[in-house]
Amino acid sequence: MKNNFNIYLIFIGLFAFACSSEKNDKNNTPPDSLAGLGTDSVGKNQEVFEPMRFFVYADTIDWRKFDTQVTNTYRKQITEKLKVNFDSLAYYDDNESYREKKFKDCFHFMDLNADGKLDVIYGGFSGSEPDLVKIFLHKENQFVPVFEGYQELSALVFDANKKLTSFILLDFGCCAEYIEYETKYNVGDDFNITLNYQRARMVRTQAPKTIWSTPIKFMTLNDGYALRSEPMKEDTATYIYDAVGEGNTVTKYPKNAKGLAWAEYKDKSNRVWWFVEMYPADNLKKNLIHRRDSLVAPRALGWMSSRFLQKQP
Known part of the structure; x- marks a missing residue:
């Protein structure tokens, strides 16, 4: 009888764990391989990020x-x-x-x-x-x-x-x-x-389907790394009149430029793209996002291939 009771307790514990896991999966957190990155431990030094939303x-x-x-x-x-x-x-x-x-x-x-x-x-x-x-x-x-x-x-x-x-x-x-x-x-x-x-x-920037509640901090590993309006590589089409035949590249960032990833998309070739928020940087190779009314340089939104982005603690 005692053994049956212990088995019953184990079953209840596993059921509760499964329910908890299912709830967490629906919480717009990054996938398992990314979970926990880009956040500090809970406490007074915890970093607080301004919530992201794709404004419309x-x-x-x-x-x-x-x-x-x-x-x-x-x-x-x-x-x-x-x-x-x-x-x-x-x-x-x-x-x-x-x-x-x-x-x-x-x-x-x-x-x-x-x-x-x-x-x-x-x-x-x-x-x-x-x-x-x-x-x-x-x-x-x-x-x-x-x-x-x-x-x-x-x-x-x-x-x-x-x-x-x-x-x-x-x-x-x-x-x-x-x-x-x-x-x-x-x-x-x-x-x-x-x-x-x-x-x-940039106008026509593709919206992510879901946005993580906690972003991933990262920096670029290559010089001239492209921020694009879509999660795809397109370098010849014309998207706007200021960049005829230059594709969907919005800005090209130098090595060690920093940003936050808020969502991801995997294309047909299994390339993983991140929807990112890039902090202002100097020495940009190209930049179509200009300042508005002489305010500080804005944080640029768009898509980057995650291949040469290094996660930061």
Whole structure:
């Protein structure tokens, strides 16, 4: 009887282990051969990575989650006050000639710094091709402009005290732009806005099917190592007008350039490609990802063959 009971306990233990393993396999972690690489041990020195997501148009903010409803009279009053901060074309004919959304409806009211006063975020027509984001703080019966950026907001993050701590802008370009940007800003206690990071990729960059929750740190082993918009080697086709006949290469990195791998893809020849985030580097052999509005050099997103990438602790 005792032996039967021991066998029963062993069976239960194996069943629990199997269930736990199945759960871990579904957790978007790197494959077994890569698991644990690129992360420090748990503790106060653990490295924290900014979560990766392949940003798309659908990521633009849902204002309904943040808007405080105000009367039409108040909205019109504030809109008239703030017109001086905009190109006249942004509100000409109340914007009807240029956008479906009227100028006054592009203003969103919410308390951004937990002082009990409604501040304003404008998200709409700039008066020229790109859309515009402006933030105004309500101070001493005035709305003071504290930030201006282009295109679309995708996230507003508030802390437990209901103060804005960060926000993200997405810029999918206008005119003939072929680089797309995701830019995150931090907001300090005094509402000092600073750049956290900027990620950029070439248009038509292939999205990975899944993204690991923890990336792999690596460095390049060869000079002139190519970052590509797709997990395939193509060196003769024309993808953009600035690189006629140059294929899908976005940037060529020097030896020892550092980056993070967030996903992988195995092609028909069994070559393993990594979807990577490359840190800015000097002495680039080629680079199509330019700086946006004189900000720091962005982290470039794309695909690299993992063959000559060395994993780092």
